[in-house]
Amino acid sequence: MSRDSIVIEILTILKEEFEILNPDLNDNLTEKYEFDSIDAIALLEYMEKIIGSELTQEEKKQTLEIRTINHIVDYIEAMINKRQQTAVI
């Protein structure tokens, strides 16, 4: 899945499920859109669907530092790559 595709998916989810319209990819979601911990947990479920599998507890903890859409997309790319590498092995 390309990075652009991931960005489009995330922007669609943010619009339809979180009412966040036309955000900049480097906007701090908490500061600008009051995106709180409840929203973050809800977004994780959508991220798992994009990644294609459940996240482990350790992997979920890595999301605590996420603040922007670029961070989200970086994370999803990293998880997809990790799973592809695991599948090759």
Place this chain on the structure above:
Amino acid sequence: MERRVVITGESAITPIGHGKKDILNNLINGVSGIKNIKAEEDFLSKYLYSKVYGIVDYKIEYDFSRKFAKTLSPVAYYACQVSREVIEKAGLSKELLSSGKTGVAFGSIHGSPSVQRSIYEAFFDTENKGYLKVNATDYLKSMAHTTAVNITRMFGITGRVISSCTACTTASQSIGYGYEFIKYGLQDVMICGAADEYDLTTTAVFDNLLACSTAYNHSPQSTPRPFDANRDGMVIGEGAGALVLEDYEHAKKRGAEILAEVIGFSCCNNGGDLILPNADGARRTIRTGLENARINSDDVDFVSAHATSTKAGDTIEAQAIFSEYGNKPYVTGFKGNIGHTMSACGAIETIFLLYMMQEGVVIPTLNLVDIDPACNMINHTIKLREKKINIGSIQNFAFGGVNTSLFIKKWD
């Protein structure tokens, strides 16, 4: 030093309307809010013997932003809507709400049953564990105190919070505890009330205990029938009621409109059976309430009876009313119009009393056509009357043997 406690705001969502104009019009015209249960393909509706319910079947424009709506279940929507309305009506400023001097006493039977069911569906689903799981907000929406804390969140309230969950006495306890917080100087303002959403599991509980009305499924508006010889049990209802209680001096200083005064509250427990009504408990409740209000029984002009329309409950309540009041005060069972709105009933019935005080009328008990001889010793309101009510009482009795009485005085 004890402070006087007044009511400066009220709002109710009921099966006979939302807001004073609709509700009062429907009370005066003897309108019933009872309908057949919704035609849904769910597990319970096929098995229930009682097919009637007090339903809020009109649209409510909520207009809550997603920021707040994301933690709201149906019961909390009701709670926040009536709270918003009483805050507006009472003219409570943002500064006052967030001052620490305003608190919330608001509850429900046990949070949101509909959201709790979706959690259990995820719990028992063995096939889709990855994606069908408990949502981030499910607990917040479903928890027992979801009404109270969604109110504090939405309106930035930082004072005391109590979220009673005592079934039929939830709202009356909310009002009573709110009254005491203000009376004893712990808070200046309290938003008090309760709500319950449409839920057939509540009907199932009482249906299983043979306490629900089943003989009028073909004519829902003929039931429930408080104190009537042909009553056959309770009808569950949904709804919400909220009041703003305030220290009298505080209300006077800010020029608030005062609707009535809360002059007394009592709460006691039967200390025994969790289900059966208890005459001694009911009598003690009335007696201690009168003592708390520092009035005599013949000062009371009107009693809003709990009167769920069970054979035993109405009989015992009539005996208790007669024992403490004689046959002087008018007695009405409002559940004839709206069913038993469970945790909200104490607040809704208090609001109905306020409307009667304001309009100088006494609303009759709907469906009370043939008074049961076992209940006929008290002064039933069987037709609409013009009468000034100076002091009225609202009494409620709950599963678990919890009993409450509230005393409200007209404000001139």
